[in-house]
Amino acid sequence: MDSSRPLKVCCGVFGDELRSVIEGFSVTLNSGLTEIKDDDVIQWMLANENTVIAEINKQADRITVYDDVLDGRFRDRLKLNKQTGSLTITNTTMKHAEHYELQINSRRQYFFLTVCVEISVKEGDSVTLNSRLTEMKDDVIQWKFGNYKNSLIAEINTWANNITVYDDVLDGRFRDRLKLDKQTGSLTITNITAEHTGRYTIYKKYMGMTFILALYDEISVKEGDSVTLNSALTEMKFDQILWTFGPEITKIAEINKQSDRITVYDDVLDGRFRDRLKLDKQTGSLTITNTTTEHTGYYLLHITGAKESLKAIRVSVYDSVHLCGSTEAVIRLVLSALVGVATVILLVYDIRSRRAEQDLAHIHTSGT
Numbered sequence: 001m002d003s004s005r006p007l008k009v010c011c012g013v014f015g016d017e018l019r020s021v022i023e024g025f026s027v028t029l030n031s032g033l034t035e036i037k038d039d040d041v042i043q044w045m046l047a048n049e050n051t052v053i054a055e056i057n058k059q060a061d062r063i064t065v066y067d068d069v070l071d072g073r074f075r076d077r078l079k080l081n082k083q084t085g086s087l088t089i090t091n092t093t094m095k096h097a098e099h100y101e102l103q104i105n106s107r108r109q110y111f112f113l114t115v116c117v118e119i120s121v122k123e124g125d126s127v128t129l130n131s132r133l134t135e136m137k138d139d140v141i142q143w144k145f146g147n148y149k150n151s152l153i154a155e156i157n158t159w160a161n162n163i164t165v166y167d168d169v170l171d172g173r174f175r176d177r178l179k180l181d182k183q184t185g186s187l188t189i190t191n192i193t194a195e196h197t198g199r200y201t202i203y204k205k206y207m208g209m210t211f212i213l214a215l216y217d218e219i220s221v222k223e224g225d226s227v228t229l230n231s232a233l234t235e236m237k238f239d240q241i242l243w244t245f246g247p248e249i250t251k252i253a254e255i256n257k258q259s260d261r262i263t264v265y266d267d268v269l270d271g272r273f274r275d276r277l278k279l280d281k282q283t284g285s286l287t288i289t290n291t292t293t294e295h296t297g298y299y300l301l302h303i304t305g306a307k308e309s310l311k312a313i314r315v316s317v318y319d320s321v322h323l324c325g326s327t328e329a330v331i332r333l334v335l336s337a338l339v340g341v342a343t344v345i346l347l348v349y350d351i352r353s354r355r356a357e358q359d360l361a362h363i364h365t366s367g368t
Contacts, residue, residue, distance in 0.1 A: 017111050021092050025247035029100060029111045031085040040105060042085040046070065047101040047110060054080045054087055089113075120216040120312050121192055129200055129211045131185040141185040142203045145170065154180045154187055189213075194232075197310040214300070214310040221291055223319045229299055231284040232311075241284035242302040245269070249300070253279045253286055291317045 021027035029044070036042065036058050044054040053074055054065045063082055067074040073095045079088040085104070089096055100111040121127050131141065136158050143154040153174055154165045163182050167174040173195045179188040185204075189196055192213070200211040221227040231241065243253040252273055253264045262281050266273040272294045278287040284303070288295055296317045303309040 017109070019111055019113050020249050021113070022247040022249075023092055023094065025092060026088055026090040027092060027113065027248060028086055028088045029102070029113070031081075031087075031102060031104065032109070033084045033086075033104070035083060036085055040085075041103075043103040044080075044087045045101040045103065047099040054078055056080065056082065056085055119211060119213045121213065123193055123215055125192055126188060126190040127192060127213065128186055128188045129202070129213075131181075131187075131202055131204070133184045133186075133204075135183055136185055140203075143180075143187050144201045144203070145174075146198045154178055156180065156182065156185055194309050194311075212310065214312040216312040216314065218314045218316070220316045220318065223292055223317050225291060226287055226289045227291055227315060228285055228287045229301065229313050229315070231280075231286075231301055231303070233283045233285075233303070235282055240302075240304045242300075242304075243279075243286050244300045244302070245273075246297050253277055255279065255281065255284055288315075291315075293317050293319065 019027055019029060031042065036056060038058050040056070040058045042056040043052050045052050049070060051069055052066055053069060056063050063080055065074075065078040065080055067076065067078045073093070074089070077090045077092075077096075079090065080086075081088070085102075087100075087102075097113055100113060102109040102111065119127050119129070129143075136156060139157070139159055141156045142152060144151040145153050151170070152166055153169060156163050163180055165174075165178040165180055167176065167178045173193075174189070177190045177192075177196070179190070180186075181188070185202070187200070187202070192215070194215060197213050197215055200213060202211075219227055219229070229243070240257065241255040242251060244250055245252050246269070250268050251265055252268060255262050262279055264273075264277040264279055266275065266277045272292070273288070276289045276291075276295075278289065279285075280287070284301075286299070286301075294317075296315060299313045299315060301309075301311040301313070
């Protein structure tokens with residue numbers, strides 16, 4: 001796999017309010033307050049650890065972050081808003097995928113943070129989904145794709161000394177494309193097409209990890225012009241189309257065929273998309289009009305139905321000055337190509353999360 005493209009993994013827990021973020025980016029857990037009252041005491045905790053990581057005591061005029069607790073995983077990463085009590089975690093890692101509890105006096109609120117990383121590839125590339133094991137110590141490792149009934153595509157059973165790839169399932173889309181490392185359990189997929197994009201889950205003892213695989217593309221547009229993000233569909237034969245933007249996976253447009261609903265969320269993100277989004281009801285392609293540099297970033301298209309498809313698009317909006325300064329523009333695009341797509345496909349994971357949890361619970365139950 002091209003080392004210039006980031007390999008990323010999705011894992012986390014889910015609950016009352018689900019938040020997701022790309023590994024390395026910041027995420028804010030909102031308190032829901034506009035202003036802290038004089039008698040308020042606010043505490044942020046890790047619910048599973050029963051450990052306070054930040055607090056505000058208005059009467060004592062004290063704001064404290066305990067970023068050295070829990071092996072220092074939060075060191076220099078916590079920011080507490082003194083006006084609202086909202087908590088920001090910067091430079092997130094997989095260790096921050098946790099169950100957070102907010103206490104405001106006697107009221108409690110829970111947040112489940114998913115830290116996501118994804119794999120972005122060009123069509124025809126190969127990619128290895130890394131199990132993060134150095135050797136096989138688990139009795140059984142299973143790889144599943146998507147949410148299909150016959151979604152098991154590979155497994156290792158150390159007790160039976162069996163290594164199996166099921167590359168004829170799912171209409172044979174994986175035929176002669178799967179390679180399973182017998183030492184680590186990592187899975188390689190060769191000659192990737194749109195049919196291979198989606199969610200891959202590895203189930204190990206007491207743990208599951210989800211990888212999101214997407215094809216990516218890059219578009220450059222002059223500020224003020226319009227740009228169309230092409231779905232590559234000729235007509236809507238799918239149940240749902242979702243468009244998201246940016247590192248916090250913000251939904252900006254969707255088509256839901258079952259409810260016959262077309263929606264653009266152009267007031268999100270401080271209104272940067274207001275009156276600028278047009279969604280083609282026949283193809284699902286998204287047009288952004290009167291572009292500004294605020295629209296530079298990563299867009300994710302998720303198509304669900306009989307077959308799923310994921311596509312990530314990097315849009316670069318340049319002004320006339322940068323157009324004249326072609327060297328700088330070229331450097332920027334080259335850097336973008338080297339970095340690859342940093343979009344997380346967490347919206348997919350959000351939608352399917354509960355079913356993934358049920359799958360994982362079933363595996364755990366079967367293994368006991």
